[in-house]
Amino acid sequence: MRIGAHLREDTDPLATANELGIDVFQMFVTDPQGWKKPAPRPDAEAIRDSQFDVVVHSSYQINVASLNNRLRMPSRKAVEQQATAAAELGAFGLVVHGGHLRDGEDAKEGFANWRKLFDRQVDKGGFGVPILIENTAGGDHAMARTLEAIDRLWESVGDFEQAGFCLDTCHAWAGGEDLVGLVERVKGITGRIDLVHLNNSRDEFDSGRDRHANLADGHIDPAVLAEVAKAADAPVILETPADGIPADLSYLRDAL
Template identity: 80%
Template sequence: MRIGAHVRQDTDPLGTAHRLGADIIQMFVTDPQDWKKPETHPQAAALRESGIDVVVHSSYRINVASLNNRLRMPSRKAVVDQAAAAAELGAVGLVVHGGHLRDGEDAALGYENWRKLFERQADKGGFPVPILIENTAGGDHAMARTLDEIARLWDAVGDFDTAGFCLDTCHAWAGGEELLGLVERIQAITGRIDLLHLNNSRDDFDSGRDRHANLESGHIDPDVLIAVLEAAGAPAILETPAEGIAADLDYLRAARG
């Protein structure tokens, strides 16, 4: 099981990975608040040859499900562009949030938009890396907050080879899903968990708030987080506050013996 962290010093992700002793790192390939097309990363070759796994997190603005053409169309293009950039890094996948609709919009159309993303790319040979759809924390019109919503999304995209799933523990907690037994409930829907975002939460259960905490300082029992890690058996990325990530990694190593 490979364990690592999201690296915020994107100019030197490899150096950060070495300092943390990480087996896997997550990084952005472009400004997460922008639509700018990624450029080739100066460490691309070194990352491919490093033996450290890389996963790319897509831009936050992406909302594949949206019924608004001005948001959905650039979102599709951004997923394609960022998947290509991820492939240049030798990444194991591209994490994309499930997205959401606006009040009064038909959720069925949002799930169909997710399917169209994969269908359109399949006609062009498919994505070069798996697209790891991540559960989200809040929103009354989210595509992937509850298990029922995840099931509807998976009914739309689960038959594509490049569709994968990323489970975020903080998001699940904030979204009102009990963590004990969650891995098994997710796997019953998707058949897989490709990546785990192992995060504690600064807020109470079912808060709908996406605010991460370090592993021993949030509202989730750290023993429960370790149980999720062991049950998932997937590579784990910490997205916890930067000042505590090294201690979080030490805690995980000690907890796992």
């Protein structure tokens, strides 16, 4: 099992990864709060040729499910551009949040927009890397908060080879999903888990709030988190507060 961390705004991710002694790291390829096209990285070849596995997290404002053309269209373009940049780093995927609709909008149209994301890219030869759809924590109109929603989403995109899944434990907890046996229930829907974001939660079960905690500091039993990592049999990324990541890594290595 390959274990690592998200390296936030890191100008030298290879040095940080070496310092932490991790196997895999997650990074951004552009400002996560903006719409700028990713710029070429001078260390792209070094990252691509390194011993580390790499995954890229897309920018946060992307919402390909949206019924608003002024949000959905730039979101589609951003996914394409960031997947291309991820491929240049040799990444194994681009993590994209499931997105959400506004009050009163039909979820069926949101799921259809997810299908269109993949459908329209087929004519361009696909994305640079697989798109790993991540479950989200809150919102009554979220596309991937509950297992029921993930089931409907997978009915729309599951037949595309480049559609993958990223399971976030904090998001699942905050979204009201029991973590015990969750891996089996998710795989029963998607057939796969390509990546685990292993995070504890600062908030109580079904809070709808996405606030990560270090493994030993939140409301989730750390032993349950370790069991999720074992069962998923996928690369594990910690998105926990940076100061506690060394302790999180140590706990996880011992638990596994």
